[in-house]
Amino acid sequence: MKPCVAAALGALVLLTSGCGYHVAGHAVELPQNVRTIAIPGFLSQTQTFRIEQMLTEAVVREFNTRTQFQIIHQTSADADATLSGTVLSAAASPLAYDSQTGRAASALVTVSMQVTLTDRSGKVLFQNPAYIFHEHYELSRDLSTFFEEDTPAMERLSRDFARTLVANILEGY
Numbered sequence: 001m002k003p004c005v006a007a008a009l010g011a012l013v014l015l016t017s018g019c020g021y022h023v024a025g026h027a028v029e030l031p032q033n034v035r036t037i038a039i040p041g042f043l044s045q046t047q048t049f050r051i052e053q054m055l056t057e058a059v060v061r062e063f064n065t066r067t068q069f070q071i072i073h074q075t076s077a078d079a080d081a082t083l084s085g086t087v088l089s090a091a092a093s094p095l096a097y098d099s100q101t102g103r104a105a106s107a108l109v110t111v112s113m114q115v116t117l118t119d120r121s122g123k124v125l126f127q128n129p130a131y132i133f134h135e136h137y138e139l140s141r142d143l144s145t146f147f148e149e150d151t152p153a154m155e156r157l158s159r160d161f162a163r164t165l166v167a168n169i170l171e172g173y
Contacts, residue, residue, distance in 0.1 A: 038076050042086060112130065
């Protein structure tokens with residue numbers, strides 16, 4: 001791989017890794033009557049195994065860790081608000097290649113999500129139609145020590161997404 005191509009790919013990874021897109025200027029203050037949030041399982045429009053489950057679990061964990069809201073794991077009439085999400089796309093692509101073998105040496109996984117928080121009456125309290133998250137991971141070069149790194153990468157991406165989403169909702173972005 002030419003040094004300029006490797007540098008360009010490296011710059012792309014640094015610029016895009018872990019960044020959640022959010023819409024500026026749409027301040028959100030959750031109404032005082034919101035004490036219970038339903039977070040039913042997110043939907044997935046992808047073929048990526050369990051991605052919607054990992055993302056849902058990470059968001060529930062983040063809400064439980066950072067807030068005093070009661071979290072319900074399904075749609076419920078008892079909830080003051082409902083957080084729904086859809087995984088729009090998930091893709092892994094080679095990022096760098098091993099010059100000796102020609103095999104991919106690292107990959108970049110990219111996930112796109114849309115999320116909406118609505119109150120009991122259906123009023124939108126928070127919405128982001130285009131969260132985009134990236135996570136870089138290395139691929140094993142030696143088959144005898146091979147370790148599947150894509151699942152841990154998706155778990156890291158899920159935690160980053162959950163932290164960003166909850167911060168956006170709580171901090172009014």
